[in-house]
Amino acid sequence: MQRFEGRVVVITGGGSGIGLATARRLASEGAKVVIADVDEGAGKAAADEVEGEFVATDVTSESQVEALFQTTVDRFGSVDVAFNNAGISPPEDDSILTTGLEAWKKVQEVNLTSVYLCCKYAIPHMLRQGKGSIVNTASFVAVLGAATSQISYTASKGGVLSMTRELGVQFAREGIRVNALCPGPVNTPLLRELFAKDPERAARRLVHVPMGRFAEPTEIAAAVAFLASDDASFITASQFLVDGGISGAYVTPL
Numbered sequence: 449m450q451r452f453e454g455r456v457v458v459i460t461g462g463g464s465g466i467g468l469a470t471a472r473r474l475a476s477e478g479a480k481v482v483i484a485d486v487d488e489g490a491g492k493a494a495a496d497e498v499e500g501e502f503v504a505t506d507v508t509s510e511s512q513v514e515a516l517f518q519t520t521v522d523r524f525g526s527v528d529v530a531f532n533n534a535g536i537s538p539p540e541d542d543s544i545l546t547t548g549l550e551a552w553k554k555v556q557e558v559n560l561t562s563v564y565l566c567c568k569y570a571i572p573h574m575l576r577q578g579k580g581s582i583v584n585t586a587s588f589v590a591v592l593g594a595a596t597s598q599i600s601y602t603a604s605k606g607g608v609l610s611m612t613r614e615l616g617v618q619f620a621r622e623g624i625r626v627n628a629l630c631p632g633p634v635n636t637p638l639l640r641e642l643f644a645k646d647p648e649r650a651a652r653r654l655v656h657v658p659m660g661r662f663a664e665p666t667e668i669a670a671a672v673a674f675l676a677s678d679d680a681s682f683i684t685a686s687q688f689l690v691d692g693g694i695s696g697a698y699v700t701p702l
């Protein structure tokens with residue numbers, strides 16, 4: 449499949465995890481990939497690997513996000529896909545009883561304000577082009593509550609989901625699709641390290657997953673490739689769950 453031949457894709461947080469897997473997948477389908485990441489080493493390595501371009505970007509900075517999309521258009525002529533994916537999940541964001549205002553604000557800035565900024569500065573280019581596809585990374589925690597709370601993270605992802613729905617509706621007749629990707633827990637280095645140290649924490653979560661395992665980053669990348677491509681031409685304003693069945697489950701198989 450070469451669904452992204454001649455298309456220009458911007459991926460925030462493309463230096464690691466889901467963003468990196470998606471960069472690889474979309475490049476393999478012909479995309480010119482622009483990696484935007486605050487981690488210059490990882491971002492540059494990812495861009496080199498997929499023969500793309502690296503633009504050092506802190507997604508919480510309005511001027512840097514504006515420059516990211518302008519630079520992309522100046523250099524490659526268009527921005528066909530924006531995968532607004534950078535996000536954090538720091539340990540100081542925990543129960544509402546212990547999470548301080550600074551930790552709350554930091555997560556809101558990186559996870560939610562960043563998506564507002566990326567959409568704000570990608571959409572005018574897409575309006576000029578008369579087409580475009582935006583995929584914003586939310587999470588399964590935007591639709592399910594957890595007793596193992598990360599209160600600001602959950603609230604930020606709920607915000608991403610609602611904002612995405614509204615943008616999808618607002619720009620539906622202008623050729624711009626806007627969808628929210630809601631991954632279940634993904635097998636990333638961070639998660640592996642956490643659960644290797646504490647198998648009980650892993651078991652507590654896995655019992656809720658009908659498939660009995662976490663997702664691989666490549667499985668999330670495959671869903672992004674679909675959503676971003678013309679194969680999803682009638683899909684917009686959606687909450688696209690890629691969660692191994694968690695959100696549909698009451699009792700899971702033994």
Ligand SMILES: NC(=O)c1ccc[n+]([C@@H]2O[C@H](COP(=O)([O-])OP(=O)(O)OC[C@H]3O[C@@H](n4cnc5c(N)ncnc54)[C@H](O)[C@@H]3O)[C@@H](O)[C@H]2O)c1
Pocket residue numbers: 460461462463464465466467484485486487490505506507508533534535536537558585586587588630631632633634635636639
């Ligand atoms: N891993 C999971 O289980 C999971 C589940 C659901 C949703 N998500 C979401 O998926 C997205 C990607 O997560 P991941 O697991 O691949 O994480 P990751 O930590 O592997 O990658 C995130 C990338 O974002 C970059 N980043 C962080 N802050 C930034 C900033 N201010 N500006 C620019 N780049 C920044 C990091 O440098 C890193 O390269 C996040 O939004 C996360 O909330 C992850």
